Amino acid sequence: MNQQIRPEDIIKQLDQAREVAFTTPKDYPAIFRQVLLFTNNPNSSIQLWCVKFIYDSFINNTVLNQSDKVDLAIDSLDSLFTLSNIKDLDVFLQIIDISTVIFKLVFTYVAENDGCNQVWSKLTELKNSLINKFQSNFPLDPSDNAEHDLSRNVITKIQLIKFIMTVIDYQSKSTVITSNNNTPPPSTTFSLNSVSPTHSLIKYSNMEYESTALLELVLKTFSYDILIAPLISAVLNHSIIIMRRKPQYTSKILNVIETFDTSSKLQSNYQSIEQFKLSRKYVDRIFKIFIHHCLRHNLVPSNYQASLTKKSSNLIEKGNEIRKKNIFAIDEPNIKKRKFEGFYNPSKKIKVMDYSSLYSLNESDNPLNGFNISTLPQYILNNMVVNALQRSSVNKLSKALDIISERYLNALNSTSSSKSTPIPTFGSNGPTIDDDDNDDDNDSYDPETIYTLPPPKDLSFQDKKDQINIIIQNFFKLAKNPNSVNIDDDEDLKVKEEDDENTKVNKELTRIAIKSWKKDSWVLILTRLATRGMRVFVTGKENEVKSPDELENEALSDMIRNSIFDYFLESIHTRIDVIIKWLTEEWYSEKVFNEDLEIKKAQKLNKGKPIEKLPAIQTPIYNKWAGKVLDSMIPFLEPNDRKIFIRLLSDLPYLNEELVGSIKRLCFDPVKSKIGFLSLQFLIMYRPPVKQACLNILKELSECDQEDLRDEAKKLLDKYK
Amino acid sequence: MVLTDSLKICTVCASNNNRSMEAHKQLRDAGYNVKSFGTGSAVRLPGPSIDKPNVYEFGTPYEDIYQDLISQSCRKMYEANGLIHMLDRNRKVKQAPEKWQNNAYAGNFDLVITCEERCFDSVVDDLMFRMYSRDDSNEVRQVVHIINVDIKDDNENALLGGKGILKLVNMIHDFRQKKKDQYEDESDVILEDQMMGILTEWQKDHTHLPTLYSISYY
Numbered sequence: 046m047n048q049q050i051r052p053e054d055i056i057k058q059l060d061q062a063r064e065v066a067f068t069t070p071k072d073y074p075a076i077f078r079q080v081l082l083f084t085n086n087p088n089s090s091i092q093l094w095c096v097k098f099i100y101d102s103f104i105n106n107t108v109l110n111q112s113d114k115v116d117l118a119i120d121s122l123d124s125l126f127t128l129s130n131i132k133d134l135d136v137f138l139q140i141i142d143i144s145t146v147i148f149k150l151v152f153t154y155v156a157e158n159d160g161c162n163q164v165w166s167k168l169t170e171l172k173n174s175l176i177n178k179f180q181s182n183f184p185l186d187p188s189d190n191a192e193h194d195l196s197r198n199v200i201t202k203i204q205l206i207k208f209i210m211t212v213i214d215y216q217s218k219s220t221v222i223t224s225n226n227n228t229p230p231p232s233t234t235f236s237l238n239s240v241s242p243t244h245s246l247i248k249y250s251n252m253e254y255e256s257t258a259l260l261e262l263v264l265k266t267f268s269y270d271i272l273i274a275p276l277i278s279a280v281l282n283h284s285i286i287i288m289r290r291k292p293q294y295t296s297k298i299l300n301v302i303e304t305f306d307t308s309s310k311l312q313s314n315y316q317s318i319e320q321f322k323l324s325r326k327y328v329d330r331i332f333k334i335f336i337h338h339c340l341r342h343n344l345v346p347s348n349y350q351a352s353l354t355k356k357s358s359n360l361i362e363k364g365n366e367i368r369k370k371n372i373f374a375i376d377e378p379n380i381k382k383r384k385f386e387g388f389y390n391p392s393k394k395i396k397v398m399d400y401s402s403l404y405s406l407n408e409s410d411n412p413l414n415g416f417n418i419s420t421l422p423q424y425i426l427n428n429m430v431v432n433a434l435q436r437s438s439v440n441k442l443s444k445a446l447d448i449i450s451e452r453y454l455n456a457l458n459s460t461s462s463s464k465s466t467p468i469p470t471f472g473s474n475g476p477t478i479d480d481d482d483n484d485d486d487n488d489s490y491d492p493e494t495i496y497t498l499p500p501p502k503d504l505s506f507q508d509k510k511d512q513i514n515i516i517i518q519n520f521f522k523l524a525k526n527p528n529s530v531n532i533d534d535d536e537d538l539k540v541k542e543e544d545d546e547n548t549k550v551n552k553e554l555t556r557i558a559i560k561s562w563k564k565d566s567w568v569l570i571l572t573r574l575a576t577r578g579m580r581v582f583v584t585g586k587e588n589e590v591k592s593p594d595e596l597e598n599e600a601l602s603d604m605i606r607n608s609i610f611d612y613f614l615e616s617i618h619t620r621i622d623v624i625i626k627w628l629t630e631e632w633y634s635e636k637v638f639n640e641d642l643e644i645k646k647a648q649k650l651n652k653g654k655p656i657e658k659l660p661a662i663q664t665p666i667y668n669k670w671a672g673k674v675l676d677s678m679i680p681f682l683e684p685n686d687r688k689i690f691i692r693l694l695s696d697l698p699y700l701n702e703e704l705v706g707s708i709k710r711l712c713f714d715p716v717k718s719k720i721g722f723l724s725l726q727f728l729i730m731y732r733p734p735v736k737q738a739c740l741n742i743l744k745e746l747s748e749c750d751q752e753d754l755r756d757e758a759k760k761l762l763d764k765y766k
Numbered sequence: 767m768v769l770t771d772s773l774k775i776c777t778v779c780a781s782n783n784n785r786s787m788e789a790h791k792q793l794r795d796a797g798y799n800v801k802s803f804g805t806g807s808a809v810r811l812p813g814p815s816i817d818k819p820n821v822y823e824f825g826t827p828y829e830d831i832y833q834d835l836i837s838q839s840c841r842k843m844y845e846a847n848g849l850i851h852m853l854d855r856n857r858k859v860k861q862a863p864e865k866w867q868n869n870a871y872a873g874n875f876d877l878v879i880t881c882e883e884r885c886f887d888s889v890v891d892d893l894m895f896r897m898y899s900r901d902d903s904n905e906v907r908q909v910v911h912i913i914n915v916d917i918k919d920d921n922e923n924a925l926l927g928g929k930g931i932l933k934l935v936n937m938i939h940d941f942r943q944k945k946k947d948q949y950e951d952e953s954d955v956i957l958e959d960q961m962m963g964i965l966t967e968w969q970k971d972h973t974h975l976p977t978l979y980s981i982s983y984y
Binding site for chain 2: 278373392393
């Protein structure tokens with residue numbers, strides 16, 4: 046039923062509830078908490094209603110008593126955080142005011158009630174949500190140029206200054222310097238002094254560190270190379286509180302004021318020269334008033350007094366000079382404009398439905414707009430485009446494309462009903478041109494000059510797996526048909542495609558890109574892809590837990606390993622070379638990689654002293670796959686395969702007791718036991734590191750219950766012991 | 767005619783008699799929500815000679831001042847220099863000159879228009895003082911635009927200045943009627959973003975009325 050209630054009806058009910066709240070104060074808190082539930086309603090008029098109600102509950106509200114306000118402030122924190130991220134200017138401006146009051150109430154509450162971690166963390170969350178928006182243009186979208194954004198959405202910045210200054214005020218100590226005749230602030234004023242120094246949540250050092258950073262953030266307004274007069278005056282007018290209550294910050298503010306000079310500022314590209322001249326005059330005046338106020342109220346430490354007095358008289362002189370004249374008529378050749386980094390026509394809506402309006406980022410009256418670029422020869426056009434692309438930053442180019450794509454979508458929406466106007470259409474990856482013949486009479490557009498820049502996409506794990514599969518398949522296609530790439534002899538180039546443009550390109554590419562390609566080059570590349578290509582090096586890792594990246598890459602590597610392994614199983618007799626190459630690469634790369642890790646670890650521990658001894662380097666991946674190869678090979682061996690098997694044992698880069706252990710199975714097989722014993726004998730003679738392991742096997746066999754095995758084993762054991 | 771969506775405006779000069787009162791009248795007649803104040807220490811009106819001004823306390827009804835002036839021996843002179851006419855106008859606009867520094871009772875304004883640089887300085891300075899001089903733990907400050915329109919203190923200029931102020935307030939008022947859905951960039955309808963532009967446009971047509979501007983809180 047609830048879902049069918051119209052927003053207007055909900056608001057009507059809310060209005061009634063509000064009426065009750067204001068007439069019967071004892072019900073107010075309960076009604077307030079009910080209203081908080083409605084802040085999650087997606088309807089914007091209901092949200093705005095709730096925000097207004099919360100505003101009226103905390104600001105100029107005489108119905109609620111102080112302790113109720115504190116309770117309700119705490120209860121509101123979650124809702125306020127959510128509301129602070131709603132992109133609506135009216136909502137956000139009120140949220141800032143509400144948060145300013147609530148911050149004071151809740152901060153004081155936490156100060157007096159140590160241990161309320163949850164309240165504190167919610168308050169911090171709300172605080173950060175607001176502070177982080179000071180340098181953004183929230184709730185407005187950013188424009189095409191950062192310079193423009195400095196002077197956009199000034200109202201939100203002015204509102205946020207109130208909040209930030211409150212945070213600075215509450216989160217720092219008020220130390221009154223008596224030497225400059227300062228009188229203390231009103232006794233009711235809260236500051237960090239009111240908080241116990243041993244408070245577990247409100248830590249003095251953290252608080253003051255944050256306050257300093259916030260003050261610097263706000264003062265940054267003065268260091269912009271352009272002048273935003275409303276913002277500067279707002280910061281200055283609000284800084285007076287800090288000057289008065291926080292003498293520890295006065296030098297920070299006064300340093301900025303000392304060095305600030307409107308004549309060093311640049312004219313913004315978003316203001317006329319007249320506006321710039323007025324801005325300078327206005328800002329100079331506010332500085333003069335600020336300095337006078339500070340001097341008159343003894344807020345200036347003695348070491349700043351002389352310089353500020355001088356600065357103030359300079360400003361007065363400058364003001365008097367201008368007053369006598371018409372400010373706009375004063376010739377000022379020194380005024381410089383800031384370098385323009387935006388677009389002259391960033392509008393996201395086109396007024397005229399044609400391609401030149403769609404793509405033009407110039408001013409509408411720029412004579413270049415009338416130039417028909419399609420009259421230029423193709424090679425000049427190509428050069429121009431390549432040059433332009435090289436010279437423009439990625440950032441600017443993507444902003445330009447964003448504007449054009451927005452224009453396109455707007456045009457599409459506005460003309461969707463009328464099919465008579467032909468408009469360009471989108472391909473899946475970006476703006477491309479519909480090469481329908483109808484377009485030809487639309488304008489002189491040359492589709493040859495259009496390019497597309499598909500935005501790079503993050504591949505999902507499944508995508509990566511699919512791609513790896515394709516790569517694997519291609520490699521095995523090469524492996525099974527080595528003639529498809531044969532560089533040794535150009536005549537033999539057998540490319541199956543028809544002899545068109547693409548084939549030519551392919552031939553050329555092949556010739557240049559893989560000159561030294563040999564029949565088995567694929568093994569090298571594919572095995573290295575599985576090993577070195579996929580290894581993720583994680584520095585400073587404390588524990589052995591693997592990152593998602595590592596795990597994903599291992600899975601991809603194993604896909605390749607499995608495919609090589611399967612390739613081998615298809616014909617173990619002819620593909621032993623591949624296996625040896627692969628396992629050699631596995632062992633080598635793993636050993637080098639792990640050794641490197643150990644060295645780094647040891648260097649860190651030794652703190653620069655020479656490393657004496659590294660622990661033994663383990664190669665678990667190699668061990669696993671070498672074991673798998675041996676295990677799977679044994680059933681396929683035939684009595685006359687001893688050469689292959691011994692070759693494998695002799696060429697594998699590393700063997701240990703476990704790997705050698707698989708030979709035992711061979712010995713038990715009456716048909717293949719000869720290969721088994723021969724192998725053990727070979728290893729004892731030619732691979733001393735595993736000699737003992739082989740002797741152990743012989744010893745075990747000499748005690749088994751099969752007589753013939755026992756005899757053979759004893760014989761060898763006696764010979765080599 | 768009263769505008770329902772008027773900003774809360776006040777005009778300010780030194781004595782709250784000539785320039786601020788002329789502008790007060792013109793704005794009131796145009797339907798704006800307006801009050802007016804003086805930043806001087808007392809109400810000073812021209813007297814028989816430059817060194818003998820007529821001085822009254824703020825709060826003295828215009829009617830009383832009017833009666834006082836016409837009872838003086840140099841009444842003819844006051845009629846000739848427009849003083850009598852000025853007070854006659856004032857007593858029909860409001861009861862008595864009010865002092866800016868004591869105007870907390872009048873609530874907060876959205877737009878303060880001063881008529882002299884000295885008054886602009888006083889207003890900004892006073893708002894700075896108010897920022898820290900009272901207990902603010904339970905309140906939130908409001909943003910206020912302060913504009914100075916420098917007007918010479920005589921009848922003719924007060925009239926011209928008043929007209930200029932009305933024009934400026936009309937421009938600001940009209941700007942606020944803009945609807946955001948008619949503009950591509952919401953910034954185009956934010957007063958604080960566009961105030962410098964409005965002032966510049968206005969100043970181009972009123973080069974004889976130099977301006978100052980500040981945003982403050984109270």
